Amino acid sequence: MSHRRHDWTVDRQLDQELVKACRRGDEEAWVVLWRRYGPLVKSVSRRIGCDSEEARDVLQRVALVALEKLDSLRDPKKLAPWLAGIARFQSFEIIRERRPAALLQEDTAVSNPRYDDEMVRTEDLARLRQAFAQLEERCQRLLQRLMLKEPPDSYQDVARDENLSATSIGPIRLRCMKRLGKLIEKLSRSGS
Amino acid sequence: MDHLTEAHIIDLIEGEGPSEAEAHLAECSQCRSAQRLWQERIESLREMSRESLDDAELHRLRVLYRQLGPGKDQAPRWIARLVRSSAAAPAAARGVASGEIMEYSAGPYTLMLRVGAQGSRSTVSVIGQIATNDRDRGIGGTFALTPPNGRVRLSDVDQFGEFNLPEVAPGSYRGTWWFGDQIMVVHDVEIGTDDEP
Numbered sequence: 001m002s003h004r005r006h007d008w009t010v011d012r013q014l015d016q017e018l019v020k021a022c023r024r025g026d027e028e029a030w031v032v033l034w035r036r037y038g039p040l041v042k043s044v045s046r047r048i049g050c051d052s053e054e055a056r057d058v059l060q061r062v063a064l065v066a067l068e069k070l071d072s073l074r075d076p077k078k079l080a081p082w083l084a085g086i087a088r089f090q091s092f093e094i095i096r097e098r099r100p101a102a103l104l105q106e107d108t109a110v111s112n113p114r115y116d117d118e119m120v121r122t123e124d125l126a127r128l129r130q131a132f133a134q135l136e137e138r139c140q141r142l143l144q145r146l147m148l149k150e151p152p153d154s155y156q157d158v159a160r161d162e163n164l165s166a167t168s169i170g171p172i173r174l175r176c177m178k179r180l181g182k183l184i185e186k187l188s189r190s191g192s
Numbered sequence: 193m194d195h196l197t198e199a200h201i202i203d204l205i206e207g208e209g210p211s212e213a214e215a216h217l218a219e220c221s222q223c224r225s226a227q228r229l230w231q232e233r234i235e236s237l238r239e240m241s242r243e244s245l246d247d248a249e250l251h252r253l254r255v256l257y258r259q260l261g262p263g264k265d266q267a268p269r270w271i272a273r274l275v276r277s278s279a280a281a282p283a284a285a286r287g288v289a290s291g292e293i294m295e296y297s298a299g300p301y302t303l304m305l306r307v308g309a310q311g312s313r314s315t316v317s318v319i320g321q322i323a324t325n326d327r328d329r330g331i332g333g334t335f336a337l338t339p340p341n342g343r344v345r346l347s348d349v350d351q352f353g354e355f356n357l358p359e360v361a362p363g364s365y366r367g368t369w370w371f372g373d374q375i376m377v378v379h380d381v382e383i384g385t386d387d388e389p
């Protein structure tokens with residue numbers, strides 16, 4: 001089987017609509033949900049100390065629990081923090097099962113040294129991902145190609161593909177970032 | 193100089209800010225923490241972008257949904273049925289009680305469940321084994337016990353087909369095993385304990 005990675009930034013269907021569709025039996029909505037939040041689940045798991053194989057297992061477990069419990073999710077707008085919370089729990093379970101010697105405490109997780117000082121908490125990560133998914137699609141594509149992709153695409157390439165002038169890319173990117181900041185604030189205020 | 197605007201800060205992160213902005217940053221902790229916040233956001237997004245799902249992962253999730261999702265009962269999956277019980281009289285041929293071994297058959301697989309040692313707070317451990325005679329089929333994956341309400345319990349299934357779920361509360365469960373594309377479901381697994389009335 002090939003291991004092509006799927007773009008995680010292409011859609012902006014609202015979480016509550018995705019949840020509704022998944023409850024109805026819409027398989028494509030289920031796939032969109034995981035393209036969007038699978039990377040969140042795996043990142044949470046990696047931060048807690050799971051290796052990449054374990055993170056894949058955590059993803060499967062979270063998906064099963066989500067499938068079992070989706071009907072009991074009272075506020076579908078909280079899908080992202082809900083999934084991140086399950087991911088956190090399942091990651092500690094997996095570490096406890098497989099590496100009992102590690103004896104991890106929830107608050108002293110083996111974390112990537114980069115995050116020792118300024119560890120972005122699980123909820124922040126969920127909020128960030130949720131906010132990103134609410135950006136207009138062009139912003140998602142632009143930020144993905146200019147800031148997230150490693151190495152990033154050139155302004156020229158992005159301008160050509162988006163039918164924009166190369167000089168407008170910088171200002172648009174900035175607007176997208178500001179918009180992202182606003183969306184994060186809005187989600188923080190609504191307690192999501 | 194006034195505090196840096198968000199635009200300045202973002203430009204700085206990208207290495208495009210004017211030198212006065214850098215000079216301000218060196219002196220102002222407030223702007224430095226704003227910069228750190230944006231750096232963390234960008235790094236976190238990169239991190240998630242790196243964890244984008246591949247075909248194999250999405251395929252497994254699709255299979256899970258097809259097999260266990262709503263309204264998909266017509267999809268092929270193996271429903272395990274009880275074929276043997278070590279209990280003298282298997283009560284209505286249902287599930288597991290302490291000490292008994294229950295053997296289920298599902299497609300090319302056999303599943304054995306028994307209740308093991310007593311855990312804390314009147315819980316028990318559930319020990320299982322999945323086996324097959326079909327050499328082309330592997331063993332592994334995950335086994336889950338799902339109560340009608342409450343916490344789903346999961347265990348990895350090792351390469352010998354063994355799994356162990358500690359601290360399972362007595363009650364009625366649905367068992368689910370999935371491995372790659374394969375799914376087995378066991379309904380009405382009754383977990384009991386010796387000291388029940």
Ligand SMILES: [Zn+2]
Binds near residue numbers: 221224
């Ligand atoms: Zn300042």
